[in-house]
Amino acid sequence: MSTENCGEPAVNHCKPKCKGDQKEVTDKEVNDVTSFDEIDQEKAEETARKLFGDTSYLLPEHAERGKTHQRSKSLREAGEKPPPSPTRRKSVRFADALGLELADVKVITNAERERPPEIPAQVLQGLRRSHEELTEATKQFIEKHRYLTPLFNQPGSAREFLGKVFTQAVCLETAVVSDMTILGTIRVRNLHFEKKVGVRWTYNEWKLCFDTPTEYVHGSSDGTTDKFSFTITAPNNMEVGGKVELCVRFEIPGNTFWDNNQGQNYVFECYSQGHSTLSTSPDSYWSFT
Numbered sequence: 001m002s003t004e005n006c007g008e009p010a011v012n013h014c015k016p017k018c019k020g021d022q023k024e025v026t027d028k029e030v031n032d033v034t035s036f037d038e039i040d041q042e043k044a045e046e047t048a049r050k051l052f053g054d055t056s057y058l059l060p061e062h063a064e065r066g067k068t069h070q071r072s073k074s075l076r077e078a079g080e081k082p083p084p085s086p087t088r089r090k091s092v093r094f095a096d097a098l099g100l101e102l103a104d105v106k107v108i109t110n111a112e113r114e115r116p117p118e119i120p121a122q123v124l125q126g127l128r129r130s131h132e133e134l135t136e137a138t139k140q141f142i143e144k145h146r147y148l149t150p151l152f153n154q155p156g157s158a159r160e161f162l163g164k165v166f167t168q169a170v171c172l173e174t175a176v177v178s179d180m181t182i183l184g185t186i187r188v189r190n191l192h193f194e195k196k197v198g199v200r201w202t203y204n205e206w207k208l209c210f211d212t213p214t215e216y217v218h219g220s221s222d223g224t225t226d227k228f229s230f231t232i233t234a235p236n237n238m239e240v241g242g243k244v245e246l247c248v249r250f251e252i253p254g255n256t257f258w259d260n261n262q263g264q265n266y267v268f269e270c271y272s273q274g275h276s277t278l279s280t281s282p283d284s285y286w287s288f289t
Helices: 027-032 041-052 060-076 110-113 123-146 161-168
Strands: 146-150 170-178 179-191 196-202 212-213 226-231 243-250 257-261 267-273
Touching: 041 267, 123 267, 146 170, 161 179, 161 257, 170 243, 170 257, 170 267, 179 196, 179 243, 196 226
Parallel strands: none
Antiparallel strands: 146 267, 170 179, 179 226, 196 212, 196 243, 243 257, 243 267
16 A cells, blocks of 8 residues: 655554645654643644644544643643733822812801891790790709708717716717718717617697607627617608707616707708709890891
């Protein structure tokens, strides 16, 4: 069987024919193509073009092998950083560049300055009514809120206090006021184990009087004296200017002692917050200058 050549002597009868301007493939290049696993897809396509003029001879699985090899190559290059994405350039535009004003100027004439703002009549009426209601409620609260104030100095702070205790055997020590409640303490001589200490008081000039018992203050004994405490609450509707008066009684078997502040009693006067500086004029809310 005869073999056509392309300008070179026939050496291998199994070598494929070449056509026209196709490049001749050497024996070395043929021997290099021993396995699709050893070449990449580009090299396989280039060799196929040299041999056959196209790449249609590749079987699907061979082409897939080339793609797999190409993916492996891309994985090896995965560590490389991708090129930076282009950034959008920022720009600043001013209002005057767009034909707008940089400032909004409002001119106030003398007539507008001298004339106060007009408030609708229904708004003023509602505000005055609310103010009157608030004022009345405040007056009622002030009139109802009362408190007591002692009209004497605290006996326990005086230098002669312990001397009075030994002389009288009993003496009011402190009296602290909270609104209409009096919290007090009494100091007595330790004359007997059995003691009875109480407070007699009134809020209507002794027309009615009340006896309030006391309680022993634990740990207050110093060996010669003991302390007792009491609580008195005067009526909340007590007249302003009224007075609460009290005196202290100390009883032991066979004897009774009193402390009435040297005959004047201990007096507390009732006050209220009725003298308020709150303005009751609705017009005081409106002032235009």
